[in-house]
Amino acid sequence: MNLTDPIQYLKGVGPKMAENFTRLGVGQVGDLLTHYPRRYLDLSSPQKVSDALPDEINVFRAKIIDLKSSRALRKNMNILKATLQDESGEINAIWFNQPFLSNVLQKGATWIFYGKVERNFQRERILMSPQFEHRPQMISIYPETEGISSKYIRLVVSQVLQEIRIVENLPENIIKSEQLLARSEAILKIHQPQNWADVNLARNRLAFEEMLTLALRLTQSRLSTQKELAQAMPVQEKLLKSFAAKLPFELTVSQKKAIWQIILDLSKPVPMSRLLNGDVGSGKTIVAAMVAYHVVKSGYQVAVMAPTEILANQHYQTFSKFLQPFKISVGLQTANNGVKQREILRQKSKLSTTPHFLSMTATPIPRTLALSLYGDLDISVLDELPKGRQKITTTVVHPSKRSETYHFIEEQIKAGRQAFVICPLIEKSGKVETQRILSLQDIDKKTVLEEFEKLDKNIFPHRKIGLLHGRLKSAEKEEVMKQFKEGKLDIIVSTSVVEVGVDVSNATVMMIEGAENFGLAQLWQFRGRVGRGQHASYCFLFTEIWSEKIRERLFSISTAKNGFELAEKDLTIRGPGEVVGISQSGIPDFKMASLTDLALINRSRQAAEQILAKDPNLQSLPDLKLAVEKMATRHLE
Structure with a gap:
């Protein structure tokens, strides 16, 4: 086999x-x-029958004191009913359509039973179709x-x-130094453990193997990049200072540090591979624009790639504003882009060198997650907001306070401000917009079409309201955003297409319907669409599910000091897929390893460096090589 x-x-x-x-x-x-x-x-730690918990799996060691078999004529169903007893009391167990059990279970016999406890119409506790074993295991x-x-x-x-x-796939020296089980033993113990010690030993081995596979992929990528050549661009410090002096605002300390790190990377004859990890509104775009200025002045070109057409249009306008005064031309081309397009860009380079790459995050990524997912990149962090950014007051709105909130929004619009309204779905047809949305089958979610209709006809009939979602044609989306930016629309009702990077300085209200359907990182992104001008701004989180768990999640938005703090909390609550974004296909499908286990990350990276120092192509470890190649086909940026 x-x-x-x-x-x-x-x-x-x-x-x-x-x-x-x-x-x-x-x-x-x-x-x-x-x-x-x-x-x-x-099964070695059974509970007392008297402590049976309804709607949960229970384990009892009990004696069968009564056993009866019958048939329900109306449903032609065989029913076996047993009364089980331990020192604390009795409970009934019932099996349906399993007549052979009459030959297995005998009155007076003691077994370890396990199964779900439910209540019948008389509110009695019943052990439903339990399984049973003779020995604890x-x-x-x-x-x-x-x-x-x-x-x-x-x-x-x-x-x-x-x-x-099962063939071993790790080097013997790594197994010994890390005190790991053999792979065959780990697989056996994870499926058929004798005790919790077996489970922990197996998990430790399998988690290390998963993290090591990622570490090998990242380390190979970094080593490969270091062998390639790139155009070295001498540092032009006076040029950069001149550019910064003409900006209408002062750069933050973290922006200056990030720019300097990037410029130093560009001065080397090896390709830059850097991640700009920044909070929402921390000024990543101006960092990119200033770097682009330096590259162009060094005699080369720059390609800026954005995930959505809306953001691409906005970057075009922003880069034009900053660079055209220096007689640098900026063009715009919109199309679906991604990993393939970047590879084409790399291949089409007219130079016999590799382009420098700078990746920018949409939301702040926690340090441990950045180390594990982006270990092949150098990382610059923007952890402070530019001066003058307005405070954003965030409120979780109780369903009974909806009318008051509408009145507040009306007052903001009267004062000349504008508002975003975000909904999880386009319509309740079963077809959903392929954005980063969770639990999309809930038919009670607010839809953008319904919300637009309600606000336009019933709540704000005297206001100009625009509609924006992913099914609109590019020209239509562009026109809606243009009207909103020019102040011709008071309110824009949208799906999460406005999540990343949209900048309208006059918008002071972000209203989010069905806020419980979004992750904390995504809500923080929405919130960051306001507070970009000179006016105080507000974010309202609407939810129709007023449970303690949901309230706790949503209130964490209003108390978070910054996006990095919130991202750490989101990582704990929802996992890495939500922090980086569900549509990011590069999240490894780890079953044992945790992307937040810093000790495991460091151990696996050290082991990866040892292995590749001796065997750069993993020729002596074919199974491990295959696992690394499989992971390398997935995009981790």
Whole structure:
């Protein structure tokens, strides 16, 4: 048996069950072995029957004191009912359509039972279709799907573990220095542990292996870049000072530091690979514009790539404003861009060198996450806001306070200000805009079309309201934003297409419907669309679900001192996918490793450097090489 064998040929699987397995991302034997348990039931520590918790999985060691089999004639269903007893009390257990259990379970026998406790119509606690074992053991509970239960997965995994030979993929010296289990032992213990010590040892090995794979990919990328040649551009300090002196504002300390770090990178004959990691509104664009000025004055060209057409248009206007006074021409080209386009740009360079690359974040990324995801890049941080930025007052609005908030927005518009209104969906047709939106199937979410209709006809009928979403044609989106920027629209109702970078200095209100559907990092981005002018600004978070958990999440927006603090909290609550953005395809699909484990990150990076120093192409470690190549096909910027 090999790891690449299709699972449909395993005993007890077949084509139909194999199709069900695909919903779990399992197609081959290797996929099955890395479909790790999500938790465990420890049968060695049963609870008392008197402590049974409804709606949860319970474990009891109990004696069968009564056992009856019957048939429900109306539903033609076999029913087996048992009364279970321990020293604390009794509880009934019930099984449906499993008549063979009458030959297995006997009155007077003691078993360890585990299953979900529910309440019947009489409010009695019932142990529903429990499973049972004779001896205490750890029971693996797996991610399931329709037609595939944890019990079934355990049976198939057990079969594979008995037949397959798992080859070690790490160097022996690394296994010894890191005190790791052998891979075969780790796989066995993660699926069939005898105790919690087994689980922890297996997790430690498998987490290290995952993080090491990422560290190898990043280290190889960095080493490869260092071998390439780039155009070195001498530092022109007087030129930069002259540019800064003509700006209508003073650069922050962190902006000056970042610019200097980038300029020094550009002065070297190796390609720059740097990440500009900045808070919302920290002034990343002017840093990029100043660097572009330096590059052009050095005799070269600059390509600025943006994720949306709206942002591309805005960058065009901003770069033109800063650079045209120095007689530097700026052009605009809009098209879908991404990894392929950057590779084309690299290949089409007329020079026999590699372009310098500067990546900029949309939201601040926590230090540990930046180290793990962007370990092949140097990092500059903008952690302060430019002088003159207005304070943004953030309020979580109770459903009963909606009318008061509308009145406040009306007063802002009367004073000559403008407002954004953000909704999670375009319409309730089942088709959703492919933005960074969570839990999109909830039909109670506010839609941009409904909200536009309501505000336009009922709430602000005397105001000029614009509509913006991803299905509009480019020219239509551009026209809506142009009217809003020119003050011809009082309110713009939009999906999350305005999330990144949109800058309208006269907008002082950001109203977000269904705020519970967005991550904290995304809400912080929306909030950052206001407070960019001379007027005090406000962000209103609307939610119809007034639960304690949601209130706590949303109130953290109003108390956060900066985006980095909030990003750390978001990382804890929602995980790295939300912090960097769901549409970022480069988040590694880690099952054991944590992207916030700084000790693990450092250990794996040191090991990666040791391995590559001896074997740069991983020729002696073919399985590990294959895992690294698979990860390298995913974009990590």
